[in-house]
Amino acid sequence: MESSLFSWGSLKEPFWQAVRFGGVGIIIGWMLKSFVG
Template identity: 55%
Template sequence: MSEPPSDWEQALNQLENDLENLKARYAQVQAGQTQQAELHQRQIHVRAHLRRYKDRESQAELRQLHQQLAELEVVLESQLLTWSSCKQPFWQAVRFGGLGFVLGVALHQWLS
């Protein structure tokens, strides 16, 4: 008969899962930044071409590149902050901020 995992084992498993998620997110951010740099370079090239020739294809490509860059920026920013990554710090801030407020009111009442 196997024993249920201890708190230590559960914490270690959670830490391993968090580390794997962090590694995956880091790889995703690196790939996104590489793609963003490539799109910026392509955008510079298209702008230079557009200054010389002013054709509709270059204008359409420039708009498309701008849109892709904006979408990529939103994806990179939105995935950096997720609720699961902010959950624990958020509740700690609420708890200790609330405690600080209560202590402040109590001290104010006591000193008044």
């Protein structure tokens, strides 16, 4: 339990950065798909 909470606390910022980056990648990919398709 403690190790899980520590892991979440230490990975929270990189996790949200990955979520933002992934969201941008999905939006760009969707735009390219609509332009190409």
